Amino acid sequence: MSRKRYSKEKKHRTxxxxxxxxxDIAFLLIIYFLVATTLVKVKSIAADLPSGExxxxxxSDKTPIVNLRGIEIFFNDxxxxxxxxxxxxxxxxxxxxxxxxxxxxxxxTNGTPYDNYFQALAAISAHQGVVAIVEED
Amino acid sequence: MKKRPQSKKRRAVPVxxxxxxDIAFLLIIFFMVCSEVSKDKKMQVVLPLSEHVKxxxxxxxxxxxxxxxxxxFFDGTRVDNAKDVEWGVRALLTSTISDDQRxxxxxxxxxxxxxxxxxxIKAIAxxxxxxxxxxxxxx
Numbered sequence: 001m002s003r004k005r006y007s008k009e010k011k012h013r014t015x016x017x018x019x020x021x022x023x024d025i026a027f028l029l030i031i032y033f034l035v036a037t038t039l040v041k042v043k044s045i046a047a048d049l050p051s052g053e054x055x056x057x058x059x060s061d062k063t064p065i066v067n068l069r070g071i072e073i074f075f076n077d078x079x080x081x082x083x084x085x086x087x088x089x090x091x092x093x094x095x096x097x098x099x100x101x102x103x104x105x106x107x108x109t110n111g112t113p114y115d116n117y118f119q120a121l122a123a124i125s126a127h128q129g130v131v132a133i134v135e136e137d
Numbered sequence: 138m139k140k141r142p143q144s145k146k147r148r149a150v151p152v153x154x155x156x157x158x159d160i161a162f163l164l165i166i167f168f169m170v171c172s173e174v175s176k177d178k179k180m181q182v183v184l185p186l187s188e189h190v191k192x193x194x195x196x197x198x199x200x201x202x203x204x205x206x207x208x209x210f211f212d213g214t215r216v217d218n219a220k221d222v223e224w225g226v227r228a229l230l231t232s233t234i235s236d237d238q239r240x241x242x243x244x245x246x247x248x249x250x251x252x253x254x255x256x257x258i259k260a261i262a263x264x265x266x267x268x269x270x271x272x273x274x275x276x
Contacts, residue, residue, distance in 0.1 A: 019158065022158035022161075022162075023154070023157035023158035023161050026158055026161030026162045026164075026165060027161050029161075029165050030161060030164050030165055030168065033165065033168045033169075033172070034168075037168075037172060041192050041193065042192075042193050042242070042271050043190040043191060043192055043193065043271065043272060043273065043274055044190060044191070044193045044242070044269040044270055044271045044272065045187065045189055045190055045191070045269075045270050045272065046195070046240070046267055046268070046269055046270075047267070047268045047270060048267045048268070049258070049259075049261075049262035049268060050262070068251075108251050108255070109251070110250065110251055110252055111250045111251065111252075112250065112251040113247065113248055113249065113250060113251075114185060114245045114246065114247050114248070114249045114250075114251075114254050115185040115186075115247035115248065117251065117254070117255075118185035118187060118245075118247070118270060118272055119185070119187055121270060122187040122188075122189040122190065122270075122272065123187075123189065125189070126189035133255070133258070133259065133262075
């Protein structure tokens with residue numbers, strides 16, 4: 001008797017999964033993604049800094065050097081503003097030179113803020129210079 | 138009495154909506170695949186200004202950030218020092234073939250002194266990364 005009941009329960013029911021609201025759910029999810037997403041395109045400057053060991057002999061004296069002392073900028077030991085630095089770098093016409101001669105030394109003292117460093121880095125990179133960071137002894 | 142012409146009768150045209158769900162789910166998958174989750178939202182970084190910044194075109198392999206407290210973050214995870222950054226970038230760049238795959242995003246607070254950020258810049262350079270220093274356009 002009980003066996004008979006068990007076999008009855010085993011019968012498959014024909015039920016359909018309601019899929020009518022699937023598109024509504026999907027579109028709601030799309031709207032959520034569109035609203036919650038923030039499209040950020042950051043602005044930057046590219047700087048390929050060559051790395052290497054310090055040479056025993058110093059580089060040619062003619063290599064331009066940018067010194068950052070706190071908030072002050074010096075170009076070849078002459079105090080300049082950011083605008084003047086841009087003018088000086090533009091006058092060098094680095095873009096027309098071979099890569100080895102595009103090197104601009106960048107030296108900075110302790111306490112130099114990143115803001116100032118970034119200005120110099122951006123100016124050198126914008127004029128196709130290759131930045132070489134000068135290490136302290 | 139005037140009779141309406143028969144051609145004016147409107148026919149009910151059924152719009153096929155059976156594939157709407159499929160289209161919508163395809164769109165969701167597209168958005169999910171193309172989206173990139175921002176990892177450095179919580180960081181407090183005041184970006185420096187420059188007239189030379191351009192919209193970044195390169196695809197970056199790593200994101201390095203130094204926040205206003207001088208804490209270093211590598212892809213959103215805090216690391217102890219610049220050496221960790223160097224090893225991390227070096228590991229990511231081992232299988233790179235072209236220069237396009239060497240770009241590393243660098244974000245730093247504009248007020249930080251040289252002692253804090255320069256070791257990180259040097260670490261990226263030593264690992265072979267091209268620095269993409271993030272800044273804001275000067276108005």
